[in-house]
Amino acid sequence: MNWMEKELADMTDASLMRSLRVNSLVLECPGYTVRGERLLLNLSSNDYLGLSQHPVIVEVMRETLLSEGVGSGASRLVTGNRAPYGRLEEALAGWQNCEAALVFANGYMANSGVISALVSRGDVVFSDQLNHASIVDGTILSRAELARYRHNDMEHLRFLLNKYRDKRRKLIVTDAVFSMDGDQAPLCELALLKREYEAMLMVDEAHSGGIYGRRGEGLCHELGVQDEVDVHMGTFSKSFGVYGAYVCGSRTLIRWLINKARPLIYSTALPPSLVAGISKALDMVQTEHWRRERLHEAIRLFRSSLNEAGFDVGNGDSPIVPIIIGDNDTAIRFSGALEEEGIASVAIRPPTVPAGTARIRFSLSAVHSNKELIDAAERIRTVGLQQGVL
Known part of the structure; x- marks a missing residue:
């Protein structure tokens, strides 16, 4: 070596x-x-x-730690799906005004799991060239073709959508706020192109969730395009100050991910104390x-x-x-x-x-x-x- x-x-x-x-x-x-x-x-x-050290979240996690133990002990599909998960996912769906939600261990696993579950060989992913590495790697894992468009260049995206319009499935993926530049994706334009070319649209709100929107729902809600987004993804490790990630969407989408998203299926569930802490953070994000x-x-x-x-x-x-x-x-x-x-x-x-x-x-x-x-x-x-x- x-x-x-x-x-x-x-x-x-x-x-x-x-x-x-x-x-x-x-x-x-x-x-x-x-x-x-x-x-x-x-x-x-x-x-x-500023929630990562909040004493109320710490206390909720401490109480749950004492009642539920240190770890979940298994994947969610085995015996790791504890009661705090259901409460959190119901609250997340309500917060995002979606039918259902699903919690992942972290943002990297959520992006890689969702993309590889939605597309495969014969499909195409349209990805902004400055998207997070987890989106790029999720596309590689999916074996779908990667069509990278120039950063926030909607004319280039349109050109690529035309080029690949006969592909079986088309998925447009973007960060809402780009992690290294701090600028925003043109979500309104992306929503229009998504409809025009009958593509799926996935938005990563990791750096915008909690910051934008009346209740911190994210940039999609701030701009009023949330109903055009098929996959709402975000993390709990930034504005929430905790750890983990979520995906919100239709009940069909969530059922599909439970059965197809390999990072969810083959990973041990988050500890119940952590999930309870996220729930408290979600309350505070919405109300404070x-x-x-x-x-x-x-x-x-x-x-x-x-x-x-x-x-x-x-x-x-x-x-x-x-x-x-x-x-x-x-x-x-x-x-x-x-x-x-x-x-x-x-x-x-x-x-x-x-x-x-x-x-x-x-x-x-x-x-x-x-x-x-x-x-x-x-x-x-x-x-x-x-x-x-x-």
Whole structure:
């Protein structure tokens, strides 16, 4: 296995090597992380609504842990389907105004399981070129043909839909909010094309669920196209602050997935305590509107502060705020310098993003104060000048 050492050395030379670092949380300091002995403002977390340390969710999980035990003990189709699952899925279906819902272990397994259950050889998946890796891998596993369209380019998608219009099944898949750029998919246009070409439409709301919509249902509801979406997918590891994923849709879809989605069939069920914690988080996502309001206020403030500092972060309204650096070395140095300034912000490099677009990807939370964000923007400006990015 010596070939690994050679390739790892090549990755190191290209500034593409990754390693694991220990982070710790301090309950008294939401929005921060501890590395070594240093308390850092956490601008790399997906805890958008600040629920990951909420004491009410913790207490619900503790109580369920004591009554239901540590693990589920089996897959859901064997004996792992405990009572908290049914309560959560009924609540999810009501929240999304769908007929039924299904909980998966995580977003990667949900996307790979759904896509490979819906299409196979002889079918085609139309996927935005910036979609999450789980969507790409789900397509590969399905053995359907992959037709990647240029990012948010509806004319290119139309061209591909025409090219493959005679395929047996056609599935259009997109992120609602793209995880590395923070921009939105043109969901209204996608809904029109879906109808015109009689395709299925699947939307991944991982980075938009909890943030958009009157009750945090996501961008599809915010834009009023939810009834055009055949597969609503989202995660509990971001705005919900917990772990897991969901798929909502028709009863037929959910029955099909229970019988065909291999990651669901062949995986041990989530622990009941975790499922109970998700249910409590779902209640809070729907009712504590102030969290969304506070998050959007933070987004506007942070984006405008970085724009005023001279960075081009676009005009989006998502909590994902990227600064495109370009080369890998500079991005790593930028990230390290920010850590010295008390900010945790990770350098994102290929293959997560296209070559030549290494970046610092900031992620905001409702628990960040205005003062923290204004101070952070000034420190980011200082580092940008030092690193020659500004």
